[in-house]
Amino acid sequence: MSLVSAYNEWDPLEEVIVGSAIGARVPRAERSILSIDYHEIGDPAALPSGPYPKDVVDQTEEELEQFCTALAGLGITVRRPAPSDPDAVLRTPLWETDGYYDHAPRDTVLVVGDLLIEAPMVIRGRALKQALYRDLMLEYFHSGARWIAAPRPRLADETYRPELPEGQRLANLEPVFDAANVLRVGTDLLYLVSDGGNELGARWLQEAVGPQYTVHPCGGLYTAAHVDTTIVPLRPGLVLLNPERVTEENLPEIFASWDKIWCPELVDIGFAGPAPVNSVWIGMNLLSLSPDLVVVERRQVGLIKELEDKGIDVLPLPLSHARTFGGGFHCATLDVRRRGTLESYR
Structure with a gap:
């Protein structure tokens, strides 16, 4: 029986890959990193190229370990990526760069049912990150x-x-x-067209998953990168939305009749270095463990209250450098197996 099976973002979680902060670095100033993650930094000389500060890495890895322990305590199988070489140089005939971080397996591989899809990633420094998961993928x-x-x-x-x-x-x-440009809602796959994924990517994905699924290219929502700080399906009929980006006009049609939580103002947990990778909206980047339980950064008390008012229990945990690494609990994980079957939620 396949160890891989996930059809949506909320079915009870059984197995998950959790990323790592070890060896994290910012690549040298080159066209991809300056176009996407650090465009607002302006002067390429100001890019904080090189290893992340040791205290940031140590605290993040400690908090990820705490997260793993909590998941394991709930009976969830937790896997971690193989270590990367922080000094490796990536080189093709067209460009050369350094590696990036391994904090976000969500971006690297997309799970659709029992299908593992290695994503054609946007940032050059992450182009070969799938190699960290090779042994797991083989298993x-x-x-x-x-x-x-x-x-x-x-x-x-x-x-x-x-x-x-x-x-x-x-x-x-x-x-x-x-891969984090995609949300699974059963037979519907929402694909964010943005600086994190182009229209040809959506077309290729539709061909890859076949007629059993419908890929919906969504534009005019969040233009910078991934979808999981903008739309978070919590369970059938309930979705968490970013009020700065989503309106009744641009909301994907599948959610039109769903109950909506408009995310309240979030706590800015700060960042290390000259510029963050993410905005304060990374605070809504939560991980659903089941339709009734989610993991949220513990300082987001307003969001926690909104979720609890809807009958969703919250496991509050720290992830202090989510803005520095560009990822909350959803980004920092890849749900490999959830207990459930393929359904249509229309």
């Missing part, structure tokens, strides 16, 4: 999971257009997307 494959990879993108200079407004900086030249 899942041997258990009966299906396993494919998107065509490896060239990520040439013309892919990136830092001179254009946000949402237009990723050219539509070849399929490119991070």
